[in-house]
Amino acid sequence: MTVLVLGDQLCREVGPVARRPDERVLMIEATEFGRRLPYHPHKLTLVFSAMRHFRDALRADGRTVEYRQVERFADGFDDHFDGHPGDDLVAMRPVGDGATRRLRNLVGERGGTLEFVRDERFLSDPATFDEIAGAPPFRHEGFYRAMRRRTGYLMTDGEPLGGEWNYDDENRDTPPADYDPPDPPRFEPDELTRSVREWVDDAFMASEETGWPDTGAWADPSPFAWPVTREGALTALEDFVTHRLPEFGPYQDAMVAEEPTMNHALLSPALNLGLLRPGEVIERAIAAGREDDAVPINSLEGFVRQVLGWREFVRHVYRRTMPDLASANQLGADRDLPGAYWTGDTGMRCLRDAVEGVRRRGYAHHIERLMVLSNFALLYGVDPAQLNEWFHAGFVDAFHWVTTPNVIEMGSFGAGVFASKPYAASANYVDRMSDFCGDCRYDHRETTGEDACPFNALYWDFLDRNEDRLRPNGRMGLVYSHLDDKDADELAAIRERAREVRRRGREGEL
Numbered sequence: 001m002t003v004l005v006l007g008d009q010l011c012r013e014v015g016p017v018a019r020r021p022d023e024r025v026l027m028i029e030a031t032e033f034g035r036r037l038p039y040h041p042h043k044l045t046l047v048f049s050a051m052r053h054f055r056d057a058l059r060a061d062g063r064t065v066e067y068r069q070v071e072r073f074a075d076g077f078d079d080h081f082d083g084h085p086g087d088d089l090v091a092m093r094p095v096g097d098g099a100t101r102r103l104r105n106l107v108g109e110r111g112g113t114l115e116f117v118r119d120e121r122f123l124s125d126p127a128t129f130d131e132i133a134g135a136p137p138f139r140h141e142g143f144y145r146a147m148r149r150r151t152g153y154l155m156t157d158g159e160p161l162g163g164e165w166n167y168d169d170e171n172r173d174t175p176p177a178d179y180d181p182p183d184p185p186r187f188e189p190d191e192l193t194r195s196v197r198e199w200v201d202d203a204f205m206a207s208e209e210t211g212w213p214d215t216g217a218w219a220d221p222s223p224f225a226w227p228v229t230r231e232g233a234l235t236a237l238e239d240f241v242t243h244r245l246p247e248f249g250p251y252q253d254a255m256v257a258e259e260p261t262m263n264h265a266l267l268s269p270a271l272n273l274g275l276l277r278p279g280e281v282i283e284r285a286i287a288a289g290r291e292d293d294a295v296p297i298n299s300l301e302g303f304v305r306q307v308l309g310w311r312e313f314v315r316h317v318y319r320r321t322m323p324d325l326a327s328a329n330q331l332g333a334d335r336d337l338p339g340a341y342w343t344g345d346t347g348m349r350c351l352r353d354a355v356e357g358v359r360r361r362g363y364a365h366h367i368e369r370l371m372v373l374s375n376f377a378l379l380y381g382v383d384p385a386q387l388n389e390w391f392h393a394g395f396v397d398a399f400h401w402v403t404t405p406n407v408i409e410m411g412s413f414g415a416g417v418f419a420s421k422p423y424a425a426s427a428n429y430v431d432r433m434s435d436f437c438g439d440c441r442y443d444h445r446e447t448t449g450e451d452a453c454p455f456n457a458l459y460w461d462f463l464d465r466n467e468d469r470l471r472p473n474g475r476m477g478l479v480y481s482h483l484d485d486k487d488a489d490e491l492a493a494i495r496e497r498a499r500e501v502r503r504r505g506r507e508g509e510l
């Protein structure tokens, strides 16, 4: 009997690795996956270094770990079954679509068996979600409230703590001009991480013919600083609840130039690799709220909603809607991603800042992802699947189960399985929530003309182009009434400007 630990299940506290302390552990490090897309070097460093640190931590505890470094996953099983013919494997159920079947086949073809047990890295199981959420379209708010009731998090006598389920109204502030958010922690790479980082540059620079820029060649990485161990992840959690949680809520939607992290948690890579569990993250935040009067309920609830609500929700949406979700494209968007997403070379200040964050750190915070990077692609008409691949390649926290629902559905309104309307906004939104526009080559108040912000014409053109599908949506009534106020000349000028913006996007002149 062997416990199989997959690369995003680096958790010793739960699952078969915890329950079967005397069994041998198998881990397979397959480099093939790192060549499928031109991944940011930090993403590859993070995954491989975290896996190797996990192996070493288990060995330090006296566990037997067979760590197979191979090109393809199948090669790892070949080696394993050469040494242990007919072995029986047990693993936590993977989240990726079709992974259970693929792994079972690989093991079965080599004469072994593979049993999957409950994935304990999440707070909700499939039956719970299916019972609460029913059939599509799924709605987050009902799921989140049910999860609050079931877990008891932020509840008192069966009612939400503070009297409200949601404090969004208090979470849309923009900081003062001299606002200086706390510096995020840096995790200095140890020798193992440094060697992985160097190996990543050697092993993954040359890509196969993916049609994308060469692996690694598009990124402009700053020094690697993500936590790669359980201890580092716990330190990152402490740092967040101590320094950034108090102002997480009010500035949750704010964007400030040169402040790529604001008060965000920076915990998604550790959570997605299994180094942290969502329950302990939420409980630590709630404890901090009890210990420290400086943590207001709007910050605490805002954070809990992301982890207990959204993170769990998208995981199940993925499970219920794949494989269709990955190729969903209900608006028929088919344009290529502008080159500026790879180069950062654009006069659009907001886009440049967000892309630079990705090129340097493999990170942009939620509002940059949603209201700049995917909003612009949505208005421009980028093929959602292509945008999804860009997010996958670029972000350190990108795993198919979480990136796909966020990009295809939340960002691109690809399927209508949970978004009730597209997250489409003009420069008004960016101007209200950021300090980008004052320092931009474009004018956020203009819709047409050489200096007009590209978001504006694209926004009206998007509504115009997708009128048949979007106008009947009750939540779009107000925006369509504004479109109706535009006369034929205005609309013609908007369409012309939108064409020009797309031409510039194609030719690298945005």
Ligand SMILES: Cc1cc2nc3c(=O)[nH]c(=O)nc-3n(C[C@H](O)[C@H](O)[C@H](O)COP(=O)(O)OP(=O)(O)OC[C@H]3O[C@@H](n4cnc5c(N)ncnc54)[C@H](O)[C@@H]3O)c2cc1C
Pocket: 263, 264, 265, 266, 267, 268, 269, 271, 272, 303, 306, 307, 310, 311, 312, 314, 364, 365, 366, 367, 369, 370, 374, 391, 395, 397, 398, 399, 402, 403, 406, 407, 410, 411
């Ligand atoms: C277009 C788009 C793409 C995204 N791609 C990813 C991705 O590849 N991987 C990923 O983990 N998240 C993704 N998200 C969700 C969210 O933006 C990130 O989880 C968050 O920005 C991570 O940074 P943080 O830890 O500082 O998060 P915070 O803003 O501090 O939030 C705290 C935690 O809540 C969870 N969370 C918040 N929102 C979401 C959400 N919508 N879906 C899932 N978890 C959520 C994350 O675990 C996060 O660590 C995406 C969102 C959008 C709009």
Ligand code: SF4
Pocket: 347, 348, 349, 350, 351, 426, 427, 430, 431, 436, 437, 438, 440, 441, 442, 443, 444, 453, 454, 455
């Ligand atoms: S003017 Fe337009 S492109 Fe420039 S920062 Fe504002 S929203 Fe972005």
